[in-house]
Amino acid sequence: MLAVYASDPAASRGRRFAQPPAPGRTEYQRDRDRIVHCSAFRRLVYKTQVFLNHEGDLFRTRLTHSLEVAQLGRSIARSLGLNEDLVEAIALAHDLGHTPFGHAGQDALNECMAPFGGFEHNLQSLRVVDQLEERYPQFDGLNLTFETREGILKHCSRVHAEELEAGEPGGVGQRFLQDGQPSLEAQLCNLADEIAYNAHDIDDGVRSGLITLEQLQQVALFDDFKRQALAEFAHLQEPAAGRRLLYDSIRRMLSAQVEDVIGATLGALKKAAPHSANEVRQMPPLVQFGEDMKLKSQGLKHFLLHQLYRHPKVLHTTGQARRVLRSLFDAYLAHPREMQPRFVARFEALHAASDGSRGAARVIADYIAGMTDRFATREHERLMKLDLLVEPSRSMAVEAT
Ligand code: MG
Numbered sequence: 001m002l003a004v005y006a007s008d009p010a011a012s013r014g015r016r017f018a019q020p021p022a023p024g025r026t027e028y029q030r031d032r033d034r035i036v037h038c039s040a041f042r043r044l045v046y047k048t049q050v051f052l053n054h055e056g057d058l059f060r061t062r063l064t065h066s067l068e069v070a071q072l073g074r075s076i077a078r079s080l081g082l083n084e085d086l087v088e089a090i091a092l093a094h095d096l097g098h099t100p101f102g103h104a105g106q107d108a109l110n111e112c113m114a115p116f117g118g119f120e121h122n123l124q125s126l127r128v129v130d131q132l133e134e135r136y137p138q139f140d141g142l143n144l145t146f147e148t149r150e151g152i153l154k155h156c157s158r159v160h161a162e163e164l165e166a167g168e169p170g171g172v173g174q175r176f177l178q179d180g181q182p183s184l185e186a187q188l189c190n191l192a193d194e195i196a197y198n199a200h201d202i203d204d205g206v207r208s209g210l211i212t213l214e215q216l217q218q219v220a221l222f223d224d225f226k227r228q229a230l231a232e233f234a235h236l237q238e239p240a241a242g243r244r245l246l247y248d249s250i251r252r253m254l255s256a257q258v259e260d261v262i263g264a265t266l267g268a269l270k271k272a273a274p275h276s277a278n279e280v281r282q283m284p285p286l287v288q289f290g291e292d293m294k295l296k297s298q299g300l301k302h303f304l305l306h307q308l309y310r311h312p313k314v315l316h317t318t319g320q321a322r323r324v325l326r327s328l329f330d331a332y333l334a335h336p337r338e339m340q341p342r343f344v345a346r347f348e349a350l351h352a353a354s355d356g357s358r359g360a361a362r363v364i365a366d367y368i369a370g371m372t373d374r375f376a377t378r379e380h381e382r383l384m385k386l387d388l389l390v391e392p393s394r395s396m397a398v399e400a401t
Pocket of ligand 1: 193
């Protein structure tokens with residue numbers, strides 16, 4: 001049963017290229033199906049979340065992360081009367097634009113692209129579903145509904161929002177220019193993303209040995225639930241039960257966050273009383289944690305930032321990853337024909353145009369962003385053997401002038 005403020009597929013703002021309805025499926029189910037079948041989705045399995053893909057088989061990848069976001073999102077959506085299919089579609093697509101090597105890859109590509117308009121991963125996820133997937137005879141991309149595309153574009157800089165608005169007036173760029181909000185389903189995906197990575201990064205962090213259960217005593221959100229688990233099951237004290245203690249604490253933490261979001265959001269909805277999905281877009285964000293949980297979640301994020309994401313061992317591998325991406329970018333800029341043929345064709349067509357270097361550099365960014373960790377590593381080795389890796393600073397300076 002959908003609430004009045006839920007997104008109704010029958011009232012969708014539709015697709016950029018009109019298509020007849022699919023028998024037996026709503027428009028958002030169809031979006032979800034298109035996402036699951038696209039190539040960018042399959043590549044998520046070999047992309048880093050925090051730990052590089054080859055560091056261990058049990059760490060989260062972008063794919064398992066996206067599945068966890070979808071699971072959390074759907075279960076909250078059901079309690080709030082929101083559209084589960086739309087939540088699932090957005091959750092499964094939200095990281096499609098991520099580069100190899102996680103945030104380090106992103107930062108590196110953004111630096112390389114600084115003279116050519118920069119690189120934003122949310123915008124790249126939209127590029128994947130709007131332009132880069134080549135599966136249909138009639139159009140580029142997956143031709144998803146407005147509501148799914150709106151949810152995928154979680155953040156966007158003003159300059160990119162203006163570009164989007166110019167190409168699609170009143171489209172997905174508009175809310176960044178008018179300070180509007182997306183649908184409740186999209187708001188929910190943002191929070192489900194946060195809940196998912198906070199929990200699984202604790203798990204992966206402890207598994208990797210980079211953080212310990214003792215250190216986690218500093219984190220109120222985790223420690224409260226660890227105490228609860230120990231009070232209920234005394235045998236979890238034993239060192240051999242360490243993993244069960246970790247899992248039980250995380251499970252309790254996840255449930256508490258889910259319940260908190262449901263309670264706080266129902267409270268906010270009651271107060272704001274939106275009468276339609278569209279009215280929500282003019283209101284402040286409504287999907288939210290309660291005040292106390294918000295602070296505790298920030299405490300956990302702060303801990304993970306300092307103890308895990310900035311751990312010297314993580315910084316060492318991400319530093320290498322950053323160098324790999326920079327040298328790949330520079331090598332393709334100097335030798336574009338080393339890319340796969342369809343990217344070479346796009347590169348050459350754009351390079352001949354008036355604002356050539358900007359568009360052509362974007363083709364390189366698309367190519368690199370689409371790579372898995374292992375493909376990027378192999379390409380780096382291949383180009384090194386061919387002696388095609390150039391000094392990053394030199395080629396950037398030449399191209400930027
Ligand atoms: Mg995510």
